[in-house]
Amino acid sequence: MKYCSHCRADIVTTIPAGDNRERFMCSSCDIIFYENPRIIAGSIPVYGDKILLCKRSIEPRLGYWTLPAGFMENGETTLQGAWRETIEESQADVTVGELFSICNVPRINQVHMFYLATMPSEDCGPTSESSEVGLYSEADIPWDEIAFGTVKQTLKRFFADRKAGLYQLHHLEF
Amino acid sequence: MKYCSHCRADIVTTIPAGDNRERFMCSSCDIIFYENPRIIAGSIPVYGDKILLCKRSIEPRLGYWTLPAGFMENGETTLQGAWRETIEESQADVTVGELFSICNVPRINQVHMFYLATMPSEDCGPTSESSEVGLYSEADIPWDEIAFGTVKQTLKRFFADRKAGLYQLHHLEF
Numbered sequence: 257m258k259y260c261s262h263c264r265a266d267i268v269t270t271i272p273a274g275d276n277r278e279r280f281m282c283s284s285c286d287i288i289f290y291e292n293p294r295i296i297a298g299s300i301p302v303y304g305d306k307i308l309l310c311k312r313s314i315e316p317r318l319g320y321w322t323l324p325a326g327f328m329e330n331g332e333t334t335l336q337g338a339w340r341e342t343i344e345e346s347q348a349d350v351t352v353g354e355l356f357s358i359c360n361v362p363r364i365n366q367v368h369m370f371y372l373a374t375m376p377s378e379d380c381g382p383t384s385e386s387s388e389v390g391l392y393s394e395a396d397i398p399w400d401e402i403a404f405g406t407v408k409q410t411l412k413r414f415f416a417d418r419k420a421g422l423y424q425l426h427h428l429e430f
Numbered sequence: 431m432k433y434c435s436h437c438r439a440d441i442v443t444t445i446p447a448g449d450n451r452e453r454f455m456c457s458s459c460d461i462i463f464y465e466n467p468r469i470i471a472g473s474i475p476v477y478g479d480k481i482l483l484c485k486r487s488i489e490p491r492l493g494y495w496t497l498p499a500g501f502m503e504n505g506e507t508t509l510q511g512a513w514r515e516t517i518e519e520s521q522a523d524v525t526v527g528e529l530f531s532i533c534n535v536p537r538i539n540q541v542h543m544f545y546l547a548t549m550p551s552e553d554c555g556p557t558s559e560s561s562e563v564g565l566y567s568e569a570d571i572p573w574d575e576i577a578f579g580t581v582k583q584t585l586k587r588f589f590a591d592r593k594a595g596l597y598q599l600h601h602l603e604f
Contacts, residue, residue, distance in 0.1 A: 257435045257436075258435060259433060259437075261431045261432060261433050261434070261435045261463075262431075292469065292502060292503065293504060293506075295466065295469065329451070330467060330536075330539040332536055333534035333603055334541060336536075344450075358508065360508055362505050362506055362510075365504040367502075384448065427509070427529070429507055
């Protein structure tokens with residue numbers, strides 16, 4: 257960030273009065289530009305004993321497998337974001353249920369939230385973001401080709417909880 | 431947002447290729463500036479049968495009472511944010527526990543997350559953000575002077591769950 261998006265003046269890095277950390281501030285109009293973590297909303301789409309995975313056709317991690325998830329948008333709720341990302345990435349029109357995992361990734365200023373979701377049918381398919389979409393049993397999960405640590409750990413907790421017969425909320429840190 | 435913070439050129443509002451909603455984009459260097467919801471992290475500090483409330487000494491809702499909470503910062507986890515905001519607003523050095531409520535406020539692009547927290551002692555006090563800080567029994571909560579709907583509903587659920595003997599995760603929408 258080099259220039260003020262309101263008045264074009266130079267941006268300085270400074271600790272504003274009453275604050276305790278450095279912010280981007282305009283050298284002319286004094287507006288402060290705060291930067292905060294972003295939410296990734298996603299789902300674990302379940303159909304019978306299988307779950308849905310998407311093969312990424314975009315970077316990062318092109319060619320690797322993921323649960324459907326993406327940046328939460330302004331004007332929506334976390335549940336709406338999880339539903340929207342699921343249909344955008346997999347064509348699956350899920351019913352979003354309980355929150356299953358909150359994955360903090362402070363290194364990249366992200367919070368990933370995965371919801372349990374039910375698929376009303378096997379309907380799903382490739383999209384502009386996913387070259388392949390399919391339903392996988394636990395035994396068939398491509399563990400070495402999972403795109404992100406948050407997805408891998410969420411899947412591991414999901415299968416462990418399913419075995420134990422109780423889904424809990426998991427707080428994970430990466 | 432009027433000018434590009436990277437090159438000072440004019441910003442246009444457009445739907446970028448491969449996207450499905452309007453974004454701020456630079457008319458010269460084509461950088462896209464995404465805007466996403468922010469997380470408010472906070473706690474419900476418990477000491478015996480009382481909970482801690484803060485009287486706000488800053489806008490918005492100056493003079494009204496709130497649970498300690500504020501914008502999650504880059505580089506921290508949701509739990510660290512809840513702990514930091516609690517000590518910054520009330521001087522109480524709590525132990526953060528389970529997530530209690532997720533309050534979606536899509537109208538203002540915010541997600542409020544309140545964690546149950548334990549106070550090791552009665553130690554708390556005013557800060558630059560709170561003119562008064564105190565411990566309140568359920569009967570003494572100033573219900574008509576609570577600053578935010580998310581705080582009021584979180585408190586109501588907290589006391590109901592305490593009565594029922596089981597704290598659950600509450601998804602609320604405002």
